Amino acid sequence: MVITFNRVRANAIILDIVQKNYTELVDFTYTSQPDDVTEIQALMTSAGVPGIDIGDPDAPGPEYARGYFYTTGFDYVGASLCDYADRGIYVTAPLISTGRISQVLLEALYEKSIDQLGEPQDSLEFAIFKYDYDSTDGLLGTARFAIPGASQDHVHEELVINGDVSNLRFFPLYSSVSVYRDKTELVLGTDYQLSNDGLNFFSTLATLQSNAAAGPPFALYVKILYPVASSVYTVSYTPLNYNPNDATDSMWLNQGRTAELDGDVIKFTYPPGYDVAYSKIFLVALMRTLNYAHRETPIVMEYSLFAAEN
């Protein structure tokens, strides 16, 4: 049994153990040198302790007892400090459809490690790879899409900076975007600028929105004005809700407008002549540490990857 927790500095470990299971002893005679300890001996032997030493040398005489006998034991208890890699990747075996996939949904249950202030120490990113095949098993094409796993995906998502620019994995509500350097919030215009084409950066949300480039695919880019190499930059935001009646809110995920994010669901359409017989979906989970000094680990408990066919 392994119990992990956020790193603490301690000089002692306290384990509080509660034992509710017991064996009821009936007609147990207890004396200073018990004649009949068979029942306890059997219990102790089953617990791995051969031979017992019970009895009170000063007891005046035999005592008749009925009681509840509890045993708890350990072979080993140890404490350690584990360091984890800065990144980790897990790719699932493929989910194979028997027809054309119309939509995919991911539900993931995981926990990020947190520091003493309750802030996450790591981030998780999910993506799917879709391999499309024709009826002769010929590969028609592949595509990669970020997919939401849980709402906490977008809390302190790591900004992977190339030079001084990074981009969010999902297009956000502009007003929900907060950028952090080592968990300290930065100021738009002073510390960073935003862009939705990766070329023209703006210092206010108003100018960003008024100069918004047309999609798809929609992306929001962040330029860190004074990047510090040893710092970790993160962003928290709310993904934009899909609104099919508003082209500017469209969440097309690819240039060809065949994949879109509708809430948490990725929906697919297929252009004429693209005759998909079946597809393979691979789920990729990428873990990143946000604390390079004290690396902890997130833990993914379970996931369900759904696909619908048409």
Place this chain on the structure above:
Amino acid sequence: MPRYIKQFASTMPASQRGQVAVLLQEGGEDGTIKNFAQYKTALEEYAKKLETVAKPLHSVVLAKAYAMISSWAINDMMRMAQLDVETVFTEVDNINKKIDIYRKLSHKMVKDVRDSVASLDMAISKQEILNSATDYTVVQHNTFNTLGDGRLYRDAPEAGTLFHDYRKGVSMNSSYDSVIDAEREGLVLPITNQRDAEITSVLVDSAYSTTSDLDVDPADNDLTNLLISDDGLYWVHSILKLATDSFGNTFLPPEQGVKIRLVFYLSGYQDINTLRLVPFTDSSIVIS
């Protein structure tokens, strides 16, 4: 005679066979055993004493008070003691090996049972998930339990494309493979380094532990047995709560169970983030 000895030998541990063989050989050398009848008698006598349980050949040594003991008697006693001690050590070693084998066997059985339960749980969960998600026709579900982990291995044809950090623009080799922690039943980052903290002492904090009504401490129950794994030594804490006292009052078992507080002192302040526990009990326990 070899057949007779073989049949005899099959009834007792090897260590005792060696002990008997030494005594028989010495009997032949000192003239005590002169023929087969005497050999058989001596063999049967030793066998009767030993049966199949390791125990001393001579449990009682007669000593004459206020008299000088002969060197022959001393040597004989020492020789018997040496043989007995060797036998005991051999048998203790055998017992430890057997206990370890039983533990490994029971661990495997527990793992097999967990795998079976996990398999059933997985099948039920998958069906339940599909039943509740009527819009979907196929589902992949993984709880990272003790089953096979369901990962794509790196020799798969698609692996070259998939094991890649597209945001950093770099490939991720196998050292970056996240690992399944079967005990925690979860997917975690690969561990790059593990440093064990030194535990210097252990105690039961009686102020926060349930007191036993009767003394049922096992003999040789050393708390420091907790500090070394797989050594065949365990620590067991027993509590006996009386159901009836000497005045005829009756009691029910404590509704909240019994409590034991264990305190492990480290060698100074140390950073820790992992506890590893190997419980040794037939019953479930709650640890906080």
